[in-house]
Amino acid sequence: MTVKDIFNLFLLISALHGFLFCLLILFSKNGREKSMIFINLLVLIISLNNIQSWVLAKNFFIEYFFLDYIHIPWHFLIAPLFYMFLINYLEIEKRSKNILKIILPVFLLTISIRIGFVSFFSDKNTTDVAYLFEKYTSIEEIFSLIVSLIIFGYSFQILSKKEQLFTKILSFDNLKWIYTFFKLGLFTYVFWIIALAITVALDFKEFIYSYYPLRVLTTVLIYWIGYQAIIQLRLLKERKDLRKQLNFAPILEVKEQTEEEKDADKQLLFDKIHSLVEDKKLFIEPKLSADFLANELDISSAKLSNTIKLFSGKNFNDYINEFRIELAKELLTHENYKNYTITSIGLESGFNSKSTFYYTFKKHTGLTPTEFQKSTV
Incomplete structure (x- = not known):
């Protein structure tokens, strides 16, 4: 089994795992929580991206020009969905910008441009078309990377203002797991930048193996935060419930002292x-x-x-x-x-x-x- 075969198998298994994850969350007790809805959508997007990559890698549509060139740029939605999860988990969504309302039209516009691109070249299936398509895809990806980095940085800026914005949540969660996600996320962006830089350096003409670790890392990271969110949300709800319901009786009695033993x-x-x-x-x-x-x-x-x-x-x-x-x-x-x-x-x-x-x-x-x-x- 070659490296490519192993990677394609990973894409398939991770996609199927992601779809199963989404179903389990959808029908779980906390599945209707807004923060969990956005985590679920985030996992779904990564799963769709992986199944799309697997289908294209297996050349299932090689005979169909239109299908072979319509690649949905799911990566546009990853950072916005994480941002939406963050502001809902921190319970500051009413005081925060809804970035998804801005990104969704951009996402749909990129799909429309792709469809127009493929339609225009559908009767000119040549090597030049493949080169132009790869070039356009990389330019689109560079734009997506810039937008994603801006949203990622803005999300971290929100988290850094924790003492002013969401002191309530801090009494239940120290947010270390989210800080860990940001650290790993930054590492992922470095891989993305390297992969794109190599693509440009090779003049968009060769398959870039540096995308293998990028996609693996992204997938693992998104699924990791998905499971972490499930655990943390349960802890958060239980702790809120405990604090709300408990009417504490005195926990310790003061030890009595004789006059000789104390002042x-x-x-x-x-x-x-x-x-x-x-x-x-x-x-x-x-x-x-x-x-x-x-x-x-x-x-x-x-x-x-x-x-x-x-x-x-x-x-x-x-x-x-x-x-x-x-x-x-x-x-x-x-x-x-x-x-x-x-x-x-x-x-x-x-x-x-x-x-x-x-x-x-x-x-x-x-x-x-x-x-x-x-x-x-």
Whole structure:
């Protein structure tokens, strides 16, 4: 099997996988969410592009001039659909531009130009026509690349303004997975630029093997963000539901101290710290720090840490994590949340990642969250 055969097989399998993905999302519980609709369309576009490339590579329409030269430029829609997913996931679509309304007419115009091009040359099936077609296709692709880069950059600019535009979503999702997508996306654009540069350098006359890694990378990247979006959307919905429904009871009781063991003023300060953390549920904020809490109480962070150590016997992080662990234990054993993912429970309890939650939970209880949940059934 040659490299070309392997690549063509990849195109076919990835296209079929994409169509199956779209069907599963379409009939899933969250399939009607706007953000998921755009992710689904994004996967569909890549799947259509791959099946089109496979059909053309297999020369199924070599005898039909019109069909062999009508290549739909699906790549025009990739960046706009990702942008639409982004603004809907971040819940800022009402304050953002609908770029798709601008790009769709351009996309349809390029298809019309292609049809006109093919119609004009349909009775002149010569080598020169093939050369002209490849040249036009590359010029069209360069235009698409420029437009895509502009939208990609604009999308990243929106994400960089997170503290001003969408503070609400940040309390549920740190968006690291989207930042990862941007990093990988930039890498993909480099491959695209290289492939186009080689095409131009070879005067549009030879098949460019550099498009192989580009198409593979693009496909994997789009499918990856599709699956990530499914996972993150579920976590987001569960965490919102948890925060909305839970009416927290006190998580930890203040340890009583005898007069010999404590100073009255220090005990009063500790009670104040404990009450602030408990009543305002500050512990569910992953970025809670000693400096922030000390500032709220108008004391130094050193005094805060020393007071916590004196009365709880723990350092600041262990003290806060104890609140988080107690809440997580409550949620893990609560009948209303037995179908929720352990990850969403951990994140909503104040941990910044699944791995941190599992490590800290086992450190405090001797069991993983999964083992703890099973032990209480």
